[in-house]
Structure formats: structure tokens, C-alpha cells
Amino acid sequence: MGTRLWKDPVNIIITGVGGQGNVLASRILGNALTAKGYSVTIGETFGASQRGGSVMSHLRVSEKGAWSPQIPRGGADVVVALEPVEALRVLVRYGNPGVKVVANTRSIYPVGVISGEQNYPAMEDVRAWVAELSSASWFVDATDAAMRLGGPIYGNIMMIGALAGTGALPLDRGTFEAVMAATMPGPKLAANMEAYDIGVAMVA
Amino acid sequence: MSNLLNGKPGESRLFMGNEAIARGALEAGLNIAAGYPGTPSSEIIESLARLPKEAGVYVEWSVNEKVALEVAAAASFAGLRSICVMKQNGLNVASDFLLHLTGSGTRGGILLIPCDDPGALSSVNEGESRAFAKLVEIPLIEPGDFQEAKEAVKWAFELSETLRQIVMVRSITRLSHASGSVVLGEMPKREAKAAFRHNGFVLDPMEGPVLSAPVTYRHDLQQDKLKKAKELFETSPFNTYQGPEKPELLIISTSASSLYAKEAVSLLGMEGRVGLFKLATTWPLPSKLMAQMLGKAGRILFVEEVMPFTEENVKVLAAEMAGTLGVKTFFGKRDGTIPMTGELNPDIVTAALAKIFGIAWTPQPPDYAQKAGQKAFFGAPGRDLTFCPGCPHRASFYSIHSVLARDAREGFVCGDIGCYSMAVLPSGFSTLKTLHSMGSGTGVASGFGKLGPFGLNQPVVSVCGDSTFFHAAMPALANAIHHKADILMVVLDNSGTGMTGFQPHPGLSRDAQGNEVPALDIAEIAKAMGATVRVSDPFDVPGTQKIMHGLLDNVPGVKVLILRQICALSPEKKGKRKFDVMVNPEVCLGESCGCNRLCTRIFRCPGLVWDKARGKARVDEVICAGCGVCASICPVGAIMRVEAE
Structure with missing residues (x-):
């Protein structure tokens, strides 16, 4: 076991839109925490939700054992949003005055917005609302930075880096690199570690 | 997905x-795994299919759930260990064979693993597998967490071989x-040798022919097996109690609901007042253990998904034992303390507990x-x-919708x-007007197609996917052709079982384990069956619509139009753009x-x-996949597409 957790369990929600790679991001994070000796429970909603719907992963990090794969109402400690308005949606059910939020600024319009039936809010408004509903919040341009690095998928690793940067989890670069190294070849690993470092710097 | 052999x-x-379920089966010496894809069950077969050849496991995506169970049963008859995996509604498909299999009994350990979807997160039903275990009189185990899922599967193989009966291990989405x-546990050495013994005495369970007759004799035997299961369940390590010796309330929970119950008790700080009885062996109920648990408290709360299965079964036991146990107060689904439908979560259980104890509970500051x-x-x-x-489906439905609208x-x-x-949604132009089970579109269309003499003069169209065609639509197509129903069946052929993660089916030339296999041609099958068959690329919007109009206007009887274009998420296509697409702002009139x-x-x-x-x-x-279809729909040609490099 690594460092003692500041509470047990620590509850993380990774939220986004189907196709963004949310499930893989939660799995990578879960593997890194398992490698550190913590007991990790992840609840995921995917399947039909994959097709453009909201997708959430609930991560519960504990020193004791398995927890409910669904975090109770008001129980999130950190929300990582791969899409900005998804942060807001999650806070309604799982937020509390102490929650921290890390959100990607890149919007993905729901079909109802594309068709003109619904409005997508201005980013300044989303920032202000999320700030009001959290104890700390960071809005990071992860997708833009990821496109410069070679593709939007690196954005998810940046978001994990940003989460690590908040200090909410006992996650260190070495463990993360070791877990990533087990699943990918060298050049890909280097790009992913660069993404991780950019993410850490984004919340510094 | 993880490599099951690492570590x-x-x-x-x-x-x-x-x-965890797949690893448990491997630790038990699994030989054969068969199933049909369906969320949330698919990764059991998928993770096994990815094992290297040396692992010595035969894995197949069968044509449907009934055949999958037949394939797994054959392994059992030959003395091997097998599993059969499906989502909840698949069990309905498999149930005819299941009924007879439970009558004949089995030999090598065989598990039926249905994965239910409370809340219908990825389903169009909230079907309950557990009722089948009771209906066909077989033992049922519901693991309560991840570790237990692995251990329970291992144990269930032993049970199956002790009883010579198939055992159901039920999972759920959560x-x-x-x-x-x-x-991880130890992996056994695999030395299985298959042999089917059939020349013994007709009633010999291990040497004779395998059949469900003589029925009453074998039905009695089946009941004896259930009694034996009940005895073994009395001491099952998967039924656990946590809490005070004499709690004010006993919670009886099953599956992932046990995790919700535990969390609810912890949220309300009631560890010293409420007892948690996690029941894994839910059918048949171990009556001595149940009596001991029910004896702990006067008030009982049931927490389970979806239907009040355990609640009702325990109440029957409690009524039988009322003379010694006394009268209990029960809370659960039947009195409305817990909702009858939908999935549970820690909040619902916490609210139920708070209500029973009259405690105020506000999870978020108001x-x-x-x-x-x-x-x-x-x-x-x-x-x-x-x-x-x-x-491809967006393009296909755009064409179907447009053609039917013009047809008027x-x-x-x-x-x-x-x-x-x-x-059914606006994203598919609200094109579908009936939606039920696998293959039912064409079966229902076959019925509509005979209503002409009763005055129905609307064109009747059905759709089905390529995997669904083989799974259940072929009998419906045969019925429509044989009875001269007037319908257009559109096969949306995207070269894989797209919804569940692109598993192979009999129309493809690779099987679950990557072996080369003969591919069955849907167009040739439909032609041989007697339908008028056309094939088109749905991305060719004008061409596809022209064919549809021609079929609807000029061809009587059953028409089959195959719209062939690979799924955008398929490994061949993912991340590769055919076209660079852009809107020319000079041409777009806004x-x-x-x-x-x-x-x-x-x-x-x-x-x-x-x-x-x-x-x-x-x-x-960032989002465009480069299919270029939108270039065909802009009336002024403002959407440009050029071949991507």
C-alpha cells in the first residue's frame, strides 16, 4: 500500500460523451491505483450510452475492499469531465460544496443542439457555474493540446495527469508510467507520458 | 480488456x-465456452476468445443463444467443462433446449451464465433470468462482488458435477x-479428453443415451438434485452475515444490491443496529440457514433486483416456519419500500432504511x-x-425515411x-414503428404483409442487422416467403455484431478465435429461399433510394435489400477517413x-x-469520420468531399 488515503473511499467520477474514451481512461487510472495496492471499484455506464450519450465512470479508491459501483448522491470528491457541460450534469446528482472539478474545454454538441432544439451554454457561463458549485475547479484545453500532440485521444491522458496534479489521489508519475508501459510500445508510451506531464502542468 | 493469464x-x-467470471472458469479448468453477444455479458466470451491457442479452450460466438447452449451441452455430455453466456433476453431464446437439458441432466460441469440488465441500461427490456432457474428447477448462484464472481464460478462447476445438472450463475450490469x-488463484493443468458414452443402460446418467424421457422418472431425479443442492447451499461460503447478534432489522440482499445495502448502512452509521445477510445461493433456498437468519430479527428488508424473487421465496419459507419463527414484518418491493422496477443504488436503499427507522436523510445540502x-x-x-x-445506419434510415415519405x-x-x-429516435428520423425482440421485425412484417385483404394498403418494411439475420430473422423470412407476404426486408449489413463490440457471426470469414471459417452469403441465402434480392451501398444515397422505390412500386412478394457498408467503429475502418469533408461557406446559403x-x-x-x-x-x-454522405443531402451542393490522402 502507498500513502494513506485522506478519506476512504475517495470517490472520483470521470464523465464525458460516448466515444471519448472515458472507459479506457478510468481503466488506466484504476490499474495504476491497483498497482499501488489500493482496492479499486469502478462502475461504468456503457453499451447503448456509447452512441453519443453521456457516459460516466465511478471510481472508488479504498484501503478496505469493494464498494458500491455507484457513488451515492452528493458523494463525489473529484469530477473529471472530458466534456465541459458533463461536469455540470454530474454535479447535480453527485456534487457537494467540497467537490473539485477538472474539465476539458472542448465542447461536443448534443444532437439536440445540432438540430437547433436546444442551446449550448457559453463557456464563460459553464466556468462560472462550475466554480460556484465546487471548492476548486480547473478548465483545461486538453483536446487542443492533444491535437497538437497527434490526436484527441491523448486528451484523456492529459486529464488523468491533471487529476494527479490536483493531489486528490496518491498517484505518482512512476507508477503511471509502469502501468502504461505494460500495454504499449516505446514511442507511444513517450507521447502518452508527454500528455500526462502536460496535464499535471495544466493544474499547477 | 485484460489478458486473463497475466499475473x-x-x-x-x-x-x-x-x-472475473471468465478467470474463474479458467481456474476451474474450462474447456468450451459458447455464447451470443449481448450487453452486459459480451466480455466473458471476448476475453476467453483472446486467449492464446495454447490455453486449450474452444470459444465460439454461436448463431444464437439456443445453439450456444446446445454447443456447451455437447461438451458436458462428452465429459468436458463448459459455460454458456448470454444477456437476459437470450435466455428466452435458449429456454426450450434448457427445459429439456434440465430433464436429461448433464455430465461434465456446465454453467449457464445470464447477465441481466436492471434499469435496462443497454436493453429494451428488464427481463429476469432468476425466474428461469425456478421454472426449470436448477440451482442458482448470485455472486455479490468481483472476487466472489470468480470464486462462485469455480465452485459452481463442482456443484454441477456433483449433481450432474446445469447450474445458473447470474450476473447483472453493475x-x-x-x-x-x-x-488470482492457481490455474490447473488441462488434460481433458472428450468421449461421449451412449451404449450403457438407458437410465444410466453417465453411460446411457442423454434424454429427458422417461419424464416422470427423470423429473423426480431432478427434484432430488435440487434437494441435494439445498443441503450443499446450507454451508456455502458465499452466504455471509455481518452485523450484531440481534439486529433491529435484518437486510437480505443479493448480487450487487449487497454493496448498496452495505453502503446505506454505513452512510446512516447503523452498523450496530442493522444486520446484513448477503445471500448468494438464491435457488433453492437453504432452509436451515434461512431459519437461523430470520430468527435474528423481527423486521426484515429485502434488497434485490429486479423482481421480488428472493422476497417471495423467503416469504413462502417464513410462512411454513411461522410456528417456530413467529410472525415477521417484511419490507421490500411488495409493500413499496423498494421500487418494483428499475435498478437500485445506494441512495434508494438509504432512503428505504431512513424511512423504516424514521430518520431524516439529506445526501446533499438542499x-x-x-x-x-x-x-x-x-x-x-x-x-x-x-x-x-x-x-452506415444514418444513411440507410435517411434513405428509407425519404422513400417512404415520398411514397405517401x-x-x-x-x-x-x-x-x-x-x-425509433429523431436521430434515425423516427423511422421504426415497432420494436421487440431479435428477428421480430421481419416476423411482425410477415404478419402485416398478409393484411392486404383486410384493407391494409401501406407498404410494409422490416429491418434487421447481419448478425440478427442469422440469429432469428431467417425463420421469419422463410415464413414471409412461404406465405407470400408482401414486404421489403432491409438487411443493414455492417459486417459484424456492431452494437456489442463487433463480434463475428456466420456471415464473416473469421470466427471468435480468429480462425478462417466459411462465410455464409446473406444475398445467396435470401435468393435460394425465394426472395427478390438487391444489394446496395447505403453511402450511395441516390442509388439506394432508386432501388427502394423500384422494389416497393414494382415487385410483389418478399423483397430483400441488403445495404452493405462496414461499421464506422470496425477495426478496418476506425480512424480512417475516406473523404475530407468541408462546408463551402460561399455556397452554403444558411x-x-x-x-x-x-x-x-x-x-x-x-x-x-x-x-x-x-x-x-x-x-x-475532430468528430467527422469522413463518410461523405452529407455531401449527397445538401440541396445546393455546399458540402464538399475530396478523397482523403
Whole structure:
């Protein structure tokens, strides 16, 4: 076991839109925490939700054992949003005055917005609302930075880096690199570690 | 997905519930695994199919669940260990064979593993597998967490061989599709040799022929097996109690609901007042253990999904034992303490507990909840499900919808099960007007197609996917052809079982384990069956629509149109663009076009968005998959596509 957790369990929600790679991001994070000796429970909603719907992963990090794969109402400690308005949606059910939020600024319009039936809010408004509903919040341009690095998928690793940067989890670069190294070849690993470092710097 | 063989015994791995089940089967010496894809069950077969050849396991995606169970049963008859995996509704498909299999009994250990979907997170039903265990009189085990999923599967193989009966291990979405830490066990050496003994005495369970007759003799035997299971369940390590010796309330919970119950007790700080009885052996109930547990408290709360299965079964036992146990007060689904339908979560269970004890419970500060609710109401627009960017189904339904609209006889489409079920939604132009089970679109259409003499003069269309064609639509097609029903069946052939992660089916030339296999040609099959058959590429929008009009207007009887284009998420296609697509702002007339934003208001591809500031359409280059279909729909030709490099 690594460092003692500041509470047990620590509850993380990774939220986004189907196709963004949310499930893989939660799995990578879960593997890194398992490698550190913590007991990790992840609840995921995917399947039909994959097709453009909201997708959430609930991560519960504990020193004791398995927890409910669904975090109770008001129980999130950190929300990582791969899409900005998804942060807001999650806070309604799982937020509390102490929650921290890390959100990607890149919007993905729901079909109802594309068709003109619904409005997508201005980013300044989303920032202000999320700030009001959290104890700390960071809005990071992860997708833009990821496109410069070679593709939007690196954005998810940046978001994990940003989460690590908040200090909410006992996650260190070495463990993360070791877990990533087990699943990918060298050049890909280097790009992913660069993404991780950019993410850490984004919340510094 | 994880490699199931990585890691040493004693090591802890993060496993999805489905991977834990698969690993448990491997630790038990699994030989054969068969199933049909369906969320949330698919990763059990998938993770086994990825094992290297040396692992010595034969894995197949069968044509449907009934055949999958027959394949697994054959392994058992030959003395091997097998599993059969499906989602909840698949059990209905398999149930005819299951009924007879439970009568004949089995030899090598065999597990039936249905994965239910409480809350219908990825289903169009909330079907309950557990009722089948009672109906066909076989033992049922419901593991309560990830580690237990692995251990229970191992144990269930022993049980199956002790009883010579198939055993059901039931999972649910929040176990199958959740992940948790699992400690690995030893892997056995595989030395299985298959032999089917059939020359012994007709009633010999291990040497004679395998059949369910003589029925009453074998039915008695089946009941004896259940009694034996009940005795073994009395001491099962998977039934656990946690709490005070004499609690004020006893919670009886099953499956992932046990985790919700535990969390609820912890949230309310009632560890010293409430007892948690996690029941894993839910059928048949171990009556001595149940009596001991029911004796602990006068008040009992049931926490389970979906139907009050355990609640009702325990109540029968409690009535039988009322003389010694006394009268209990029960809370659960039947009195409305817990909702009758939908999935549970820690909040529902906490609210139920708080109500029983008369405790106030506010999970979020009320002003916070109100503020967040208001902001999200305006700030978080809902996300309807939609076809992926580049999905062939969007193009197919655009054509079907347009053709039926122009035809003006109020034609309609009978839907089927797959990603294309989403065509009930505006994203699929609300094209589907009936939606039930696998293959039912064409069966229902076959019925509609005979209603002409009763005055039905609307064109009747059905859709089904390529995997669904083999699974259950072929008998419906045979019926329609044989009875001269007047229908158009559109096969949305995207070269794989797209919805569940692109598993192979009999129409493809690779099987689950990557072996080369003969592919069955849907067009040739439909031709041989006697239908008028056409094939088109749905991305050729004008060409496809012309064929559809021709078939609907000029050809009587059963027409089969195969719309062939690979799924945008398929390994062959993913991340590769055929076209670079862009909107020419000089040509796009914007709001003044007169098309009323056909491209975004109607077509609704996530990759083609309306740029409010400029009042024109725009391609989102992060999302666009480059299929180029939208270039065919713009009436002024403002959407340009050029072959990608």
C-alpha cells in the first residue's frame, strides 16, 4: 500500500460523451491505483450510452475492499469531465460544496443542439457555474493540446495527469508510467507520458 | 480488456466482473465456452476468445443463444467443462433446449451464465433470468462482488458435477460491467479428453443415451438434485452475515444490491443496529440457514433486483416456519419500500432504511442541490443517443425515411434489435414503428404483409442487422416467403455484431478465435429461399433510394435489400477517413436557403454542426469520420468531399 488515503473511499467520477474514451481512461487510472495496492471499484455506464450519450465512470479508491459501483448522491470528491457541460450534469446528482472539478474545454454538441432544439451554454457561463458549485475547479484545453500532440485521444491522458496534479489521489508519475508501459510500445508510451506531464502542468 | 493469464496466483488484478467470471472458469479448468453477444455479458466470451491457442479452450460466438447452449451441452455430455453466456433476453431464446437439458441432466460441469440488465441500461427490456432457474428447477448462484464472481464460478462447476445438472450463475450490469480488485488463484493443468458414452443402460446418467424421457422418472431425479443442492447451499461460503447478534432489522440482499445495502448502512452509521445477510445461493433456498437468519430479527428488508424473487421465496419459507419463527414484518418491493422496477443504488436503499427507522436523510445540502439543478436545467442540454459519425445506419434510415415519405401511402418500418434500434429516435428520423425482440421485425412484417385483404394498403418494411439475420430473422423470412407476404426486408449489413463490440457471426470469414471459417452469403441465402434480392451501398444515397422505390412500386412478394457498408467503429475502418469533408461557406446559403437547415436539423450527424455565429453549417473536424454522405443531402451542393490522402 502507498500513502494513506485522506478519506476512504475517495470517490472520483470521470464523465464525458460516448466515444471519448472515458472507459479506457478510468481503466488506466484504476490499474495504476491497483498497482499501488489500493482496492479499486469502478462502475461504468456503457453499451447503448456509447452512441453519443453521456457516459460516466465511478471510481472508488479504498484501503478496505469493494464498494458500491455507484457513488451515492452528493458523494463525489473529484469530477473529471472530458466534456465541459458533463461536469455540470454530474454535479447535480453527485456534487457537494467540497467537490473539485477538472474539465476539458472542448465542447461536443448534443444532437439536440445540432438540430437547433436546444442551446449550448457559453463557456464563460459553464466556468462560472462550475466554480460556484465546487471548492476548486480547473478548465483545461486538453483536446487542443492533444491535437497538437497527434490526436484527441491523448486528451484523456492529459486529464488523468491533471487529476494527479490536483493531489486528490496518491498517484505518482512512476507508477503511471509502469502501468502504461505494460500495454504499449516505446514511442507511444513517450507521447502518452508527454500528455500526462502536460496535464499535471495544466493544474499547477 | 485484460489478458486473463497475466499475473501470478496470489496477485491482485483489476478485473471487470465479466473478466472475473471468465478467470474463474479458467481456474476451474474450462474447456468450451459458447455464447451470443449481448450487453452486459459480451466480455466473458471476448476475453476467453483472446486467449492464446495454447490455453486449450474452444470459444465460439454461436448463431444464437439456443445453439450456444446446445454447443456447451455437447461438451458436458462428452465429459468436458463448459459455460454458456448470454444477456437476459437470450435466455428466452435458449429456454426450450434448457427445459429439456434440465430433464436429461448433464455430465461434465456446465454453467449457464445470464447477465441481466436492471434499469435496462443497454436493453429494451428488464427481463429476469432468476425466474428461469425456478421454472426449470436448477440451482442458482448470485455472486455479490468481483472476487466472489470468480470464486462462485469455480465452485459452481463442482456443484454441477456433483449433481450432474446445469447450474445458473447470474450476473447483472453493475457486476459484469463494473470492475474491482480480484486476487488470482492457481490455474490447473488441462488434460481433458472428450468421449461421449451412449451404449450403457438407458437410465444410466453417465453411460446411457442423454434424454429427458422417461419424464416422470427423470423429473423426480431432478427434484432430488435440487434437494441435494439445498443441503450443499446450507454451508456455502458465499452466504455471509455481518452485523450484531440481534439486529433491529435484518437486510437480505443479493448480487450487487449487497454493496448498496452495505453502503446505506454505513452512510446512516447503523452498523450496530442493522444486520446484513448477503445471500448468494438464491435457488433453492437453504432452509436451515434461512431459519437461523430470520430468527435474528423481527423486521426484515429485502434488497434485490429486479423482481421480488428472493422476497417471495423467503416469504413462502417464513410462512411454513411461522410456528417456530413467529410472525415477521417484511419490507421490500411488495409493500413499496423498494421500487418494483428499475435498478437500485445506494441512495434508494438509504432512503428505504431512513424511512423504516424514521430518520431524516439529506445526501446533499438542499441549497446546493437546488442551485445545481437550476444551473444544469439551462446549462446542460440533454444528450439523446445517436448514430456514430460515419455510421452506415444514418444513411440507410435517411434513405428509407425519404422513400417512404415520398411514397405517401404511410408505409412503416418494423424494427429489430441492434444499434439500428435507435431509429425509433429523431436521430434515425423516427423511422421504426415497432420494436421487440431479435428477428421480430421481419416476423411482425410477415404478419402485416398478409393484411392486404383486410384493407391494409401501406407498404410494409422490416429491418434487421447481419448478425440478427442469422440469429432469428431467417425463420421469419422463410415464413414471409412461404406465405407470400408482401414486404421489403432491409438487411443493414455492417459486417459484424456492431452494437456489442463487433463480434463475428456466420456471415464473416473469421470466427471468435480468429480462425478462417466459411462465410455464409446473406444475398445467396435470401435468393435460394425465394426472395427478390438487391444489394446496395447505403453511402450511395441516390442509388439506394432508386432501388427502394423500384422494389416497393414494382415487385410483389418478399423483397430483400441488403445495404452493405462496414461499421464506422470496425477495426478496418476506425480512424480512417475516406473523404475530407468541408462546408463551402460561399455556397452554403444558411438560414436563407429554404432547406430549413436540412443538414443539421434533420440529418443530425454529430460531425456536422450549425455555426450560429456565421449562420452556416460547419464540419467539426475532430468528430467527422469522413463518410461523405452529407455531401449527397445538401440541396445546393455546399458540402464538399475530396478523397482523403
